[in-house]
Amino acid sequence: MAEHTYEFEEEQHEKGSTCPPEYIVFDEERGEYICTLTGEVVEESAIDTGPEWRAYTPEEKTRRSRVGSPLSHVLPDYGVLTTMGTYRDATGRKLESRARLEAERLRRLQAKLRTATSIEKNVEQAAREITRLVEALGLPRSIIDDAMLIYRQAAEKGLVRGRSLESVAAAAIYAACRLRGIPKTLDEIAEYVKGGRKEVARCYRLLIRELKMRMPLADPTRFVSRIVTALGLSPKVEKRAIEILIQARRKGLTAGKDPAGLAAAAIYIAALELNERRTQKEIARAAGVTEVTVRNRYKELVQKLKISLPAQ
DNA sequence: AAGACGAAAGTGGTTGA
């Protein structure tokens, strides 16, 4: 039932963003996403990973060794304590159990150390991958940091194991884009990934769920200017298309719909109105959806917003 | 002939019993 989806999403939207996405910035000092309007912490899960780490940037690579090393300093101490304890005053039985306890702790520490360093290795590899993708996609470099933050959390939760690093990295980038309201579709990002769209989408949903991220709804108006530019349409068309989308949103026609499809339809209408007609096929291609979707959204918008088109 | 339209069947994901 369309009505339900709408109510649900609208509610989520209101709860999710008391502050609009464009005001959300990453505070490096504290490792939190905060809103510059209200000062509230938006992305709480960004800090639950412990005091040691910060956002990763390539320049920090050298300093990063600090993260893994403290554990290794601990190890020799345990060796000393163990021998002292065994040497002096205890019955053989007690000694045995105590030694066993120590050995147990040691083993746990070693396991921890091993996974810690392997995560570091993995994250470094991911940094290369993410940088590569962000550059290939022409995204702002700040997305690298955002994506790394997300990726690191995923890695520390063991979400990367058994999945391709590349796909998880791509998913992190997509998530970062969504958080920032940058209009990139999953398909565009998946184009550069071997695993393909399916896998990236799977990883993305996993990230959302496991890291408890709350995504702002993708805003169709953000897709408009890209499409308008690609088609060489005038700013008038862009303005009108955005008007249509805002109207549509008010009427609740946008919930659960592909934002690119909505943007495409709005542009199609605006272009018709302003005598800058483009074919559905052209617009569909520029928006990355099919003609059918453009058509369906177009019909819906015209009907529900009671837009009357000039006779051709 | 190209574009617009719409029906039908298939895909991949969500949701609720």
Added chain:
DNA sequence: TCAACAACTTTCGTCTT
């Protein structure tokens, strides 16, 4: 875990310009 469901895609036949 499974079925119902919504949105989107692919494909294709039929009007319209």
